[in-house]
Amino acid sequence: MTSSRIDVSSHRKYWHIFSRILIFVCIVEPLSASTYYMDSNDGNDVNTGLSPQQAWESLQPVNQREFQPGDKILFKAGTRYAGRLKPQGCGSEGNPIIIDSYGQGSRPRIDGEGKVPEAMLLHNVEYWEVRNLEFTNLGEEHERNRNGIVISLRDFGTAHHIHLKNLFIHNVNGSLLKGRGEGHAILWNCSGRDKKSCFDGLLIEGCHIRDCGRNGIKGGGLWSRRSWYPSKNVIIRNNLIEGVPGDGIVPIACEGAVVENNVMRDCPRLLPEGEAAAGIWPWSCDNTIIQFNEVSDHKAPWDGQGFDADYNCRNTVIQYNYSHNNEGGFLLICTPGGRDPNDNIGNIGTIIRYNISVNDGLRRHPTREGIFSPAFHITGPCRDTQIYNNVIYVTRKPDDEIDNTLLKMDNWGGTWPENTFFWNNIFYAEDTVKYDFGDAKNTVFESNLYYGNHISHPNDPNAVFGDPLFLKPGSKEPGMQTVLDYRLCNGSLCIAAGRIVWEKDGRDFAGLSLPVDRLPCIGAFEYVSASKQNAR
16 A cells, blocks of 8 residues: 655755755846836826836825835926935846836936925935936925935945936035035935944946035045945046036045046136145045046136045046136146044055146135136145146237246245155146245156246256247147147157156057157147048
């Protein structure tokens, strides 16, 4: 007679194997992932949201739901939603939560109408991607703490993979006063007392920011060196910022941030007198790379440079950028003296190389120190700065009142810069420029070219004097293509006249490898014959 008794041990064995497979499947591909649809024209909030025919109408059901890894929230093209988008929940590695658009037409628009602090808030979440949407937050008057998008952490720990892509953020009239609730198009921030927080994998890419006050893209966290907890893998690239009067792009408390291929232009003169702002610059960051950006027409009442390496930063690299028509000048390097070194270590190891500055420093309005707009302003305890292979083209000043200083060394907080090196630069002046070294220590010039009338020019043992023979001198039009006008023609005094700075893997502005069998050229470009230039 055959027994019908179940083999319990075998049953348990197979159930154990099945359970492990089920857990693995849930980790790899979440079973609960859903796609939710938004349609403010034909949707209804009593719908399920799970199909275009069952779309939600307003932001309310989105803000009330906690989303799961792999979920998608799709807004119909050409629709508009009033209020604040504040979704909740976290994605997971490989399964981010995605906000995007569907259908044909213009980007879906989230309109804060000036009635909410921000048009979108991502708070204490991770693994999110937001793409192809439009945000605005315009009130009747400028308002404190009014922003377009805010990404914030508080007592969260490390938030991974926050991506903002191809967004249009415009008409955000936040406060224009720095440090007093200033407004932003995009703001990120980390805070908390119980658990340190930071971002790992913050990407802001391909966004268009227009007519936002005060700032474009800015973010921060635990900046003091005694509690420094930097965000990592922060990348800000391929963004267009226009009509922003304040700071363009400012990473704060970051390690290894990369800011590249961005354009900031047409910065209106809207800030109150005494307000300071600049184009692109890090604050309390280490190993920042700022490259292939274009900044023009900055008109801030104070500072107003295209680029800046600032307070409490180490090893900032600013390279392959184009700065032009900025009223405050090309470059600021600064940090205040007299601070507790446990908070502020100063500004150490900044490298400025292979940049083009044209027609910068044309401020006509009085500042805190009268008419002040040197091409370079270096102030405070800035140490071990290297500035090499740049082209500084100073056009003729339209009147005598405009500052014609090429370099101003200063003592913010009572401390002077120390160990500043200028190598292989072209200092081209259509008229007259001057230098002011103050009491800076060990400022060294070597193998630079000087053209024009240089008053009190530095002692430079291998100086070259004469016309560098640019391909098309004086070009100051927008677009990175313009920088090619500052290549060298045959017979230039700059050819093979520089000193070796990069030992290997160096490249010029155009991407040409630096020579290994001869000295490099002075300036931002290695010499290429006319026939080869045309071929390229």
